[in-house]
Amino acid sequence: MQIMKDHTFSSLIRLNIGGKKFCTTIDTLTRGEPDSMLAAMFRGRLMVSEDPDKGYVFIDRDGKHFRHILNWLRDGVVPTLTDAGYSELMREAEYYQLLGLLEGINSVLNKRKEGNELDAELTRADIIKCIQYKKVKFRGINFSGLDLSKLDLSYVDFSYASLQNVLFSHANLLCAKFRDVDAEGSIFHNATLRECEFTGANLRGASLAGANLQSATLQDACLVDCNFCGANLRSAHLQTADLTNANFEGANLEGANLKGAKLNNANLKGANLQRAYLRRVNLQNAHLEDAKLDGANLLGAIR
Template structure:
């Protein structure tokens, strides 16, 4: 250093709050800051008469965070309003690295607020066990593998592109729900009310829909390979482009269902009701 008489230990009074640190801490991390300039003897250091404290006429509320930044390079965890106050102090002391660090944290918070929160299995189970009404809830894109939704009220809930492999929707209310692109492979939906539900492009391989209510459901391009729909009510359902290889539709109600050009060759239709179904071009 230019002035060998400067003590290694520095006592500071920031608006009356007392701090003790070293010249190395004040100068090393932010060499272009006002603090570094002052304590590397480029400016005159003024000390008061009380035990040699250097007085700075600033609010000392956040100065401990400034010292910790200079020591460790870690941005503290604060509220947004506290961050605004800290940035104001950092600007005074010309601590560009701290300003950049706080700004980065604030930007990340804004991005996180825009992003939908991820739901864990634990979150869902807690909701259901507390018997909350889950109608209209948006579960889209969540991982819901093996979650227990039995008897839950999920009317008009959204399950777009969820991964719900093996989940249990037994006797659940799923009227007008949206399952577009969902992966429900092996899920249990027996007895569920799926009236007017949208299951387009969903993977329903090996699902159980026994005696489920699928009236007017949208099943366009859904994969129902090996699915069990025995006794299900599919009256007025749209199955355009659906895959029904080895599906069990025994005793199912397919009256007025849309089955144009659907391949029914490997489908089990014993006892199924097909009155008024649109079977133009269907392969049987």
């Protein structure tokens, strides 16, 4: 780049980064990372190109992640992104010579590789504020490890969220959506889950003992090693769910649809399976001692 002489800028800077417009200050661009290329540009040491749109400084880079760069320079906080997003941001950080941001991103990626538990994106207090509004959506958010017990979370949409080891005990989750969530190891003791949707969810090792799952949809869900002791699953939809090693002892599955479900080594002792749909289900390795099967559709079932 050419040396820029006797060029001054006002304290307010307008930028055009590959077609995306931003507005910031010289202080933000020069103080956060004083050895970066951005700092050099806006201290007047490097040549910059002017945008044909009067008043803007043009930089020929993709502006997709430039807001993250500005936030880093303002606050020193590494954004939460996917691995692919971090890869894109690192390319921009390398171009602008933002060594501190590169170190921050590498630190986050190393923690992920080491399997350290990710911090939840929201706190319990944040959740309480949000649920005061109707039609709340928390799709794709990380809640791992949060205590959300006893909250009224009815009708909330958690689809695609990370809910590992979340505590939902005694929570009201009526008609909540959990489509394709990762809720491995979560606790739903005595929670109200009537008419909830868990389609495609991962609930491996989750505990739903005493929960009310009447008419809930758990189709195609991974329910391996789940605890449903004493749960109410009346008229629940469990088609093609993986129930390997699941514990349904004393659970109410009256009228439940288990078509195509995997019940290998499942514990159904004392469970109410009256009028349940078990057609062509393999029950050979399931434990059915004292289970009630009156009126159940067992046509073609293997016992």
